[in-house]
Amino acid sequence: xxxxxxxxxxxxxxxxxxxxxxxxxxxxxxxxxxxxxxxxxxxxxxxxxxxxxxxxxxxxxxxxxxxxxxxxxxxxxxxxxxxxxxxxxxxxxxxxxxxxxxxxxxxxxxxxxxxxxxxxxxxxxxxxxxxxxxxxxxxxxxxxxxxxxxxxxxxxxxxxxxxxxxxx
Amino acid sequence: xxxxxxxxxxxxxxxxxxxxxxxxxxxxxxxxxxxxxxxxxxxxxxxxxxxxxxxxxxxxxxxxxxxxxxxxxxxxxxxxxxxxxxxxxxxxxxxxxxxxxxxxxxxxxxxxxxxxxxxxxxxxxxxxxxxxxxxxxxxxxxxxxxxxxxxxxxxxxxxxxxxxxxxxxxxxxxxxxxxxxxxxxxxxxxxxxxxxxxxxxxxxxxxxxxxxxxxxxxxxxxxxxxxxxxxxxxxxxxxxxxxxxxxxxxxxxxxxxxxxxxxxxxxxxxxxxxxxxxxxxxxxxxxxxxxxxxxxxxxxxxxxxxxxxxxxxxxxxxxxxxxxxxxxxxxxxxxxxxxxxxxxxxxxxxxxxxxxxxxxxxxxxxxxxxxxxxxxxxxxxxxxxxxxxxxxxxxxxxxxxxxxxxxxxxxxxxxxxxxxxxxxxxxxxxxxxxxxxxxxxxxxxxxxxxxxxxxxxxxxxxxxxxxxxxxxxxxxxxxxxxxxxxxxxxxxxxxxxxxxxxxxxxxxxxxxxxxxxxxxxxxxxxxxxxxxxxxxxxxxxxxxxxxxxxxxxxxxxxxxxxxxxxxxxxxxxxxxxxxxxxxxxxxxxxxxxxxxxxxxxxxxxxxxxxxxxxxxxxxxxxxxxxxxxxxxxxxxxxxxxxxxxxxxxxxxxxxxxxxxxxxxxxxxxxxxxxxxxxxxxxxxxxxxxxxxxxxxxxxxxxxxxxxxxxxxxxxxxxxxxxxxxxxxxxxxxxxxxxxxxxxxxxxxxxxxxxxxxxxxxxxxxxxxxxxxxxxxxxxxxx
Numbered sequence: 038x039x040x041x042x043x044x045x046x047x048x049x050x051x052x053x054x055x056x057x058x059x060x061x062x063x064x065x066x067x068x069x070x071x072x073x074x075x076x077x078x079x080x081x082x083x084x085x086x087x088x089x090x091x092x093x094x095x096x097x098x099x100x101x102x103x104x105x106x107x108x109x110x111x112x113x114x115x116x117x118x119x120x121x122x123x124x125x126x127x128x129x130x131x132x133x134x135x136x137x138x139x140x141x142x143x144x145x146x147x148x149x150x151x152x153x154x155x156x157x158x159x160x161x162x163x164x165x166x167x168x169x170x171x172x173x174x175x176x177x178x179x180x181x182x183x184x185x186x187x188x189x190x191x192x193x194x195x196x197x198x199x200x201x202x203x204x205x
Numbered sequence: 206x207x208x209x210x211x212x213x214x215x216x217x218x219x220x221x222x223x224x225x226x227x228x229x230x231x232x233x234x235x236x237x238x239x240x241x242x243x244x245x246x247x248x249x250x251x252x253x254x255x256x257x258x259x260x261x262x263x264x265x266x267x268x269x270x271x272x273x274x275x276x277x278x279x280x281x282x283x284x285x286x287x288x289x290x291x292x293x294x295x296x297x298x299x300x301x302x303x304x305x306x307x308x309x310x311x312x313x314x315x316x317x318x319x320x321x322x323x324x325x326x327x328x329x330x331x332x333x334x335x336x337x338x339x340x341x342x343x344x345x346x347x348x349x350x351x352x353x354x355x356x357x358x359x360x361x362x363x364x365x366x367x368x369x370x371x372x373x374x375x376x377x378x379x380x381x382x383x384x385x386x387x388x389x390x391x392x393x394x395x396x397x398x399x400x401x402x403x404x405x406x407x408x409x410x411x412x413x414x415x416x417x418x419x420x421x422x423x424x425x426x427x428x429x430x431x432x433x434x435x436x437x438x439x440x441x442x443x444x445x446x447x448x449x450x451x452x453x454x455x456x457x458x459x460x461x462x463x464x465x466x467x468x469x470x471x472x473x474x475x476x477x478x479x480x481x482x483x484x485x486x487x488x489x490x491x492x493x494x495x496x497x498x499x500x501x502x503x504x505x506x507x508x509x510x511x512x513x514x515x516x517x518x519x520x521x522x523x524x525x526x527x528x529x530x531x532x533x534x535x536x537x538x539x540x541x542x543x544x545x546x547x548x549x550x551x552x553x554x555x556x557x558x559x560x561x562x563x564x565x566x567x568x569x570x571x572x573x574x575x576x577x578x579x580x581x582x583x584x585x586x587x588x589x590x591x592x593x594x595x596x597x598x599x600x601x602x603x604x605x606x607x608x609x610x611x612x613x614x615x616x617x618x619x620x621x622x623x624x625x626x627x628x629x630x631x632x633x634x635x636x637x638x639x640x641x642x643x644x645x646x647x648x649x650x651x652x653x654x655x656x657x658x659x660x661x662x663x664x665x666x667x668x669x670x671x672x673x674x675x676x677x678x679x680x681x682x683x684x685x686x687x688x689x690x691x692x693x694x695x696x697x698x699x700x701x702x703x704x705x706x707x708x709x710x711x712x713x714x715x716x717x718x719x720x721x722x723x724x725x726x727x728x729x730x731x732x733x734x735x736x737x738x739x740x741x742x743x744x745x746x747x748x749x750x751x752x753x754x755x756x757x758x759x760x761x762x763x764x765x766x767x768x769x770x771x772x773x774x775x776x777x778x779x780x781x782x783x784x785x786x787x788x789x790x791x792x793x794x795x796x797x798x799x800x801x802x803x804x805x806x807x808x809x810x811x812x813x814x815x816x817x818x819x820x821x822x823x824x825x826x827x828x829x830x831x832x833x834x835x836x837x838x839x840x841x842x843x844x845x846x847x848x849x850x851x852x853x854x855x856x857x858x859x860x861x862x863x864x865x866x867x868x869x870x871x872x873x874x875x876x877x878x879x880x881x882x883x884x885x886x887x888x889x890x891x892x893x894x895x896x897x898x899x900x901x902x903x904x905x906x907x908x909x910x911x912x913x914x915x916x917x918x919x920x921x922x923x924x925x926x927x928x929x930x931x932x933x934x935x936x937x938x939x940x941x942x943x944x945x946x947x948x949x950x951x952x953x954x955x956x957x958x959x960x961x962x963x964x965x966x967x968x969x970x971x972x973x974x975x976x977x978x979x980x981x982x983x984x985x986x987x
Contacts (some may be wrong), residue, residue, distance in 0.1 A: 098833045115875035129836040129884075130875040131829040142829045144836030146878055181830075187768065187801035187837040 064091040066192055068180070070173055070200040077165045083139025083202050085173055087158045089123055094182075094190050098144035099158060101125070102179035106171035107137040109204050110163040121157030130159070144183070151185050165204035173200040220356060226257025229319050229328045230290065231342035233356050234310035234630075235526065236336040239357045243303060246674050248296035249310040251317060252359065255285045256347030265322035268293060270308045275320040278306040290346075290359045310627055312336075312526050336526055339367060372461025372519050376512070377494035379480050379702075380709040383512070385448070385467070386415040386501040387427060394502065395442070402429040416459060426452025432537045434471040434640065443508040443719040445469045446500065464515035467500055469508060472645050474726035474735055475746050476714055481702045482608055482639035488693040489600045489685070491524035497710055499717075509710070509717040516622050516635055518560060524635075526628040530662045532559040533570060533625075534637070539618030542668045544578035547571060559622075570624055573632050578667050585671060586678065593632045596681070601634050601670055603685035607694045609644040609652035609744075609753060610636075615647030615660070644744040644753070652744065652754045657686055657760055658807055659798040676805050676843070687761055690754045699750040703731055763807040764817050765847060766796065769838035771819040771831065774851035777838045779883035782870060783852045784819035786888075788827040789866040791816055799823025801834040803841050817852040829873070839880050842896050854891055858919075867891060902926075904972040904979040905957070911984035914961050918943070918970060921953045926974045930956065933969045940968065960985050 067090040074083040087103075089096070105112070118132040120143065127162040130143045143159065145151070163171075175197055233239065240248050251268065255261050262284050271278035285291045293304040294657075310317070318329040330351065332341060340356040343349040344364040366737050373662045376383070389398055389412055401408040409426030417424065426449035429435055438444050446467040451457045460464060470476045479495055486492035493514035498506045514520055521528035531568040533556045540555035549567040552574070558565060573592040580588045589595055606614040613620050613636065620638040625884040644652030650661070658679060663670040664823045672678045692698070714720060722730075722737055733745035769777040771784040793811035800806065801822045811817045819827045821834035852859065860867070871888040874881055905919040918930065932940040940963060943956055958970070963985060971980045 098836060100830045100833055114872045116872075118875050120238060120876060126877040128876040128878055129832055129839075129880050131832045131873050132831055133869065133873045134481070140829050142833050143876075144833040146836050146839050146880060147841065183801065183833060183837065185837070187803075187834065 045051050050062045065095065065194055065196055066091045067196045067198065068175065069198045070175070072173070072200050072202055075201060076203045076205060078205050079165045079167060082162055082164045085161045085163060085200055085202075087161070087175075088156065089158055090155040092153045092155065094152045094184060094192075096112070096190060097149075097151040097185040098142070098183040098187075100142040100181045100183075101141075101175050103139040103141065103161070103175050105137055105139070105163070105202075106169065107134070107166075109166055109171040110167040110202060111166045112139060112161065112163050115174065117162040117192050119160040119162075121155030121159045122191075123152050125152075132161075140180045147185075147197070149185075163202060165202075168204050170201060173202065175188060175199075225261060225321070225327050226255065226347065227261055227319070227327055228256060228343065228347045229317055229330055230254035230346055231340050231354075231357065231362060232310060232317060232330070232332075233338070233340040234295075234332075235312040235337040235339075236356075237337045239338050239356045242294050242296070242301065242305075244301060246296065246298075247497050248294050248298070250358070251293045251295055251306070251310070252342070253285060253291045253293065253319065254343075254347045255287055255289055255291075258287050260284045260286045263291075266327075267318075267320040267322075267324070268295075268306050269318045269320070270295075270310065270315050272316065272318060275318050275324045275326065277308055280304070284728070290361070292359050292731075299970075302313075302853050304491060310335075311630075326374055346608075357543060365957075368462070368483075371523060372458070373494055373514055373523070375460045375516055376462060376465075377496045379484055379495060380705060381496040382709065382713060383496060383498040384415075384417050385465070385498050386418070386503065388413040388415070388503060398427070398429055399439075402435070409449055411453055414450075414459075422450060422457065422459060424453040424457070425450050429470075430466065431471075434469065434736065437471050438469055438721060441719065441721060442740075442896060443469045443717075445471075447512070447774070461519065462515070463519055463972065464517060465498075466513045466515055467498060467510040468513055468640060469721065470511055471640060471721060472737070472741070472743060473640050474730040474737065474743055475703075475723035476509070476511065476710055477703060477706050477731070477746055478642050478645070478729060479513055479639050480706060481699065481746070482610065482642040483513065483636075485608065485689070485693045485698075485703060486604055486636050486639070489604060489689070490597060491633065493520065497713065499713060506717070506719075508719040509713040511640075513638075516559075516637060521624055523632065525624065525626045527626075529560075530625040530627050531561050531566070531570065533557065533623045534559050535614070535619045535621050535623075537619055540621075541618045541666055542574055542577055542614075542839065543665070544574050544667075547575075558625075561878075569627075570623070570632075573623075577671065582675070585675060591631060591669075593668075594626070594629070594634070595672065595678065598634050598668055599678060599682045600685055601636055602669055602672060603682050603689060604636065606655070606657045606692075607686055607689045607757065608639075608642040609655065609749070610639060610642035610646075610649075611648035611650060612638065612641040612646035613651070614666065616646060616650070616662070618666065643746055643749045652749070654756050656797060657683065657757065674804060679805065683761070686757055690757050694750070695752070696747070696751045696754050700747055703746050707731060759809075760807070762810070764810050764814060765805040765807055766818055766821075766823070767803065767805055767838070767839065767841070767843050768801040768823070768834035769803075769836075770822045770843065771821055771835070772815075772849065772851045773818045773847060774849040775844060776842045777835055778856065779838060779880065779887045780851060781821075781835050782832075782884045782887065783851065783854065783860075783867070784815060785821075785827055786867040786870045787852070787860075787863045788813070788816040788819045789863075789869065790826065790828060791819075792826045793817065793820060795825035796820065796823030801837055803838050805843065814848075818850060836878075836880065854887055860891055864892065902972075902974065902977055902979070904970075906981055907983050911986040912960065913986060916958050916960065916983065917955055918958055919953065919955050920972050922949055922951050922974075924951045925949070926951075926976075928972060928974045931971050932958065933964075933971065935967045943970075 069088045071086050072083045077083045112134050115132050120130055122127045124143050124145055128143050128145055133140045184190050236247045263280040266280045267276045269275045280356045293306050294311050295306045297307055297309055298305045299307050312335045314332050316331040319327045334903045339353055342352045342354050342360045342362040346361050401410050411424050412427045413423045414425045428447055429444045430447035431445040434445050448465040450459050451463050483492050483495050496512045498510050500510050500513050510527050518528040536555050538974040545551040576592045605613045622635040626633045658673050715724050726735050731746055733748050735743050771781040796808040821831035867888055902923055903921040907916045907918050927946050929946050930944040931942045934940055965985050968983050969980050
């Protein structure tokens with residue numbers, strides 16, 4: 038009996054030693070775009086929420102260009118913009134619409150800490166103008182993240198989502 | 206190696222007292238045994254001398270070792286009588302009785318300033334490295350030039366100057382040409398040297414040397430030398446040589462020199478690169494001297510060589526207060542000064558220790574490298590000065606940039622020494638191997654147009670990176686470049702040196718049948734680029750100098766952008782939104798290597814210089830992305846000597862054309878932050894600002910004036926009026942009526958006048974109403 042117990046202990050020890058430690062794999066950072074209503078009528082509104090998830094390096098500022106179809110959806114100016122909780126509202130935000138492109142820059146202020154983890158960058162309010170389908174996209178080339186010293190943060194594995202609003 | 210050494214005494218200015226016959230007469234910066242103060246301490250001292258006829262009150266006079274803090278130490282209310290010598294101890298011990306300044310003197314050299322109560326400099330001296338118990342004093346007292354001397358504490362100087370033994374003095378000199386004859390005891394000496402060099406680890410072979418056909422020295426070690434210079438000339442008779450005079454006979458030297466290097470001018474058809482480059486380097490740095498030499502084996506001429514002074518204890522003794530400390534040489538594979546760990550073995554492949562090999566103590570070196578790589582930015586300059594002489598490093602980087610000497614730390618990461626100058630308190634950098642200066646070694650860069658600051662390899666050059674990413678140090682660096690291209694490395698200076706050397710060496714070059722390039726290459730390369738083997742282009746000495754200096758001069762006109770300070774008024778604040786509005790969506794060239802962190806970044810001006818500053822992120826377009834730089838740098842300040850472009854927010858006339866842009870910014874700006882509130886308030890003020898109803902009948906000066914085609918005429922009415930505006934020539938003849946008895950409401954008005962149909966000259970414009978009229982003059986220039 039002692040003999041078998043010894044074997045069992047050795048086997049458990051060997052199995053224990055052989056077991057690799059499981060290190061959590063860093064989750065892939067994502068930029069997610071969701072709309073509260075994907076089907077709206079002319080004159081009705083839909084809110085696009087742009088969210089970041091699984092951000093490692095603290096982000097201090099973001100600039101991006103969002104494309105949509107301004108013949109289908111209308112977006113005017115900063116009144117259609119709400120800062121999210123990711124960078125907070127104590128920011129300088131600039132949002133400008135130009136021919137189906139929304140130029141957006143949001144920056145925290147010197148002395149503040151960058152943001153990491155997950156959270157909402159901003160909410161953008163669109164109104165249905167005429168019937169049709171508008172895609173909402175952010176091209177990787179037009180998306181920049183900065184750290185607190187203004188250095189660009191490279192995020193090559195960032196998954197960028199998209200959204201769509203149909204106006205009936 | 207115990208030789209006490211006195212080194213270069215660099216006295217830039219012997220100040221004549223301006224009105225006051227008071228002078229810094231003598232100083233001692235390393236007092237070990239001469240005179241002690243009342244506490245028995247051997248401290249540095251400064252001697253003043255009143256060489257005038259009347260007493261001088263020193264109350265509130267100052268002594269300092271810093272030009273930017275002349276009032277560092279203030280004299281008490283004392284008087285120095287005529288003909289009296291007054292001692293001030295420089296010992297940082299102001300609690301002692303007597304005169305004790307709150308600074309010490311650096312044995313490696315610094316400055317002393319004597320200033321009046323109004324901070325006018327009465328006398329000052331900038332001095333180089335000093336030696337223990339050797340002072341520097343004026344002779345005649347008060348007015349003469351400084352000489353190295355045995356201290357004469359508080360008494361007149363006797364004028365006897367200490368002559369420092371200089372082992373190289375009889376050998377080196379830019380235009381000296383020597384003769385070395387090697388006498389081997391074997392026939393196949395060339396193969397033997399090759400075997401000793403390649404197979405036996407650069408081993409020496411014994412030889413007898415005759416110097417200048419007069420001095421015969423036996424048992425001298427000789428070997429080939431070099432890395433790429435040897436490899437590239439391996440199959441030619443003219444390889445580089447090294448002579449070691451004490452290899453077999455301890456204490457044997459050539460007139461005090463232990464080594465002689467004979468360089469074969471590989472990649473330098475002009476034969477001048479090393480001589481001229483070291484000459485320029487010596488104007489700002491400790492650097493080897495050169496001479497020329499014909500090298501013979503018995504009576505056979507091997508070739509005409511450049512002699513470059515060995516960086517060894519003999520050299521160090523001539524440059525620093527002691528030559529006894531560690532000397533490191535950067536390895537041929539590059540030594541970028543990156544911290545690689547705390548063990549000697551982490552660095553031995555990159556550097557070689559050239560002195561004190563038996564002790565083999567690398568601890569101070571490793572600590573210096575660690576500090577270079579890990580000291581926080583905000584204390585970098587002060588901290589590093591304890592470990593590394595940043596000023597020397599900056600000078601070397603500037604030198605490398607001016608001469609496009611990129612086979613150096615700047616480019617390849619090699620060809621330099623680091624000497625642990627413990628008396629001076631930190632490591633000193635020394636240049637080496639300059640045969641590929643003047644743009645021969647390109648490092649893949651444009652040797653004429655390479656930007657002095659934006660270097661592609663900075664991530665791998667911590668020394669250069671930390672200097673160039675520090676605003677203050679970068680400015681010092683750029684100033685050194687400016688000084689060099691207008692001084693020792695100016696085109697005129699280089700041309701003069703080239704001419705002088707040619708007169709001396711041309712006959713020797715012509716007679717050198719083993720030279721690596723032909724005589725025509727030599728002649729051509731003095732002026733212009735030549736192409737040697739493998740299509741390699743060697744820049745002409747004068748052509749390079751002219752083009753490189755012109756480019757660096759142009760670079761000196763670059764604007765210095767602090768991202769976010771878009772009006773360059775020295776602070777990032779709400780006003781910085783205005784240039785973004787004014788130049789919104791205007792495009793220009795992008796800023797090379799642009800960053801938006803708080804660092805002055807150089808860039809050529811756009812057509813509109815003010816717009817250059819507004820492109821805060823440097824991407825070549827002024828838009829919302831530039832606002833990020835305002836947020837990142839909000840509240841940051843900098844000092845600038847460049848023009849401020851701050852816009853007066855109540856200058857409604859100036860802002861009027863940009864109202865639409867400002868409106869766009871106003872309505873698109875969002876956020877609850879203080880900057881947004883301030884910017885919105887500012888824009889609200891501007892956008893709501895209406896010209897007040899004027900209280901007077903006013904005709905403003907036209908603008909622009911003088912003008913070519915069109916000009917603006919502004920006028921204001923205190924009430925509704927019927928008015929006329931007419932243009933007259935200088936004889937009073939009516940040219941045209943712009944407004945003829947028309948009704949205008951009270952307020953400000955603007956009309957434009959098209960002068961395309963009149964010729965150059967002086968004209969008048971007249972505003973008139975029923976009650977009054979005003980006339981102004983305008984000038985048309987075509």
